Amino acid sequence: MKILVDTHTHTLKSAHAYSTIQENARRAAEVGMQAIAVTDHAPSIPDSPHVWNFVNLKAIPRDMYGVKILYGAEVNILDLEGNIDLDEDILKKLDVVNASIHKECYRDYGAKDNTSAYLAVVNNPLIDVICHSGYADIPYDYDLITDLAKKNHKLMEINNHSFYVRRPSIKNCKTIARLCKEKGVGIVVSSDAHISFDIGEYEPSLELLREVDFPEKLVMNRDLKSFEEFMENKGKKLYSWSY
Numbered sequence: 001m002k003i004l005v006d007t008h009t010h011t012l013k014s015a016h017a018y019s020t021i022q023e024n025a026r027r028a029a030e031v032g033m034q035a036i037a038v039t040d041h042a043p044s045i046p047d048s049p050h051v052w053n054f055v056n057l058k059a060i061p062r063d064m065y066g067v068k069i070l071y072g073a074e075v076n077i078l079d080l081e082g083n084i085d086l087d088e089d090i091l092k093k094l095d096v097v098n099a100s101i102h103k104e105c106y107r108d109y110g111a112k113d114n115t116s117a118y119l120a121v122v123n124n125p126l127i128d129v130i131c132h133s134g135y136a137d138i139p140y141d142y143d144l145i146t147d148l149a150k151k152n153h154k155l156m157e158i159n160n161h162s163f164y165v166r167r168p169s170i171k172n173c174k175t176i177a178r179l180c181k182e183k184g185v186g187i188v189v190s191s192d193a194h195i196s197f198d199i200g201e202y203e204p205s206l207e208l209l210r211e212v213d214f215p216e217k218l219v220m221n222r223d224l225k226s227f228e229e230f231m232e233n234k235g236k237k238l239y240s241w242s243y
């Protein structure tokens with residue numbers, strides 16, 4: 001299986017990442033990808049860009065080196081109520097809205113059950129992808145949330161970066177993948193790149209999917225056509241933001 005659309009990449013705009021959008025796009029072109037989403041961190045993480053970064057994404061060309069550029073963000077799930085940190089009028093315009101818990105800005109870190117946070121997110125029509133949710137110490141009801149992901153056209157993410165920085169979560173990522181397979185929930189495999197060289201590298205994630213015999217047809221970012229079709233079926237208009 002190949003991944004030709006990377007739905008989760010960071011640039012220098014997030015100060016703990018190290019490549020420009022040009023460097024990311026050039027790398028994507030070199031490894032034969034069709035599209036990348038630029039999804040820097042929303043403003044609650046201390047070294048994230050100003051909100052103007054997201055408003056002005058339309059300054060980035062839609063095509064760089066033959067690679068389609070999707071405008072996006074990685075919003076932070078802030079609390080058990082599922083509040084997030086970018087305004088609706090911005091989120092509506094973005095092509096890819098990733099939602100994640102980051103311990104640095106999750107007010108309820110330490111809660112024994114985080115299902116209510118994910119419940120709000122999976123029911124939020126502005127969110128597309130539930131990202132790296134396998135944290136060993138942030139448990140939630142995977143069965144319930146994957147049911148609702150199916151119903152609400154959400155994608156569950158298998159995050160390749162987790163194999164390096166969130167190792168204890170891998171067991172849960174496999175459980176989530178199994179549930180998605182059983183229920184027919186779409187997933188994406190992403191690099192969560194913090195440097196351009198991460199783009200195009202998905203092998204640990206693909207190995208996990210092979211272990212659970214995951215069907216290729218549910219990997220919605222395997223190519224741009226599949227990703228566009230998924231978004232169209234969800235009722236989302238891509239590429240709506242331009243000058």
Ligand SMILES: [Zn+2]
Nearest residue numbers: 074100102132
């Ligand atoms: Zn993240």
Ligand SMILES: [Zn+2]
Nearest residue numbers: 008010074192
């Ligand atoms: Zn990220």
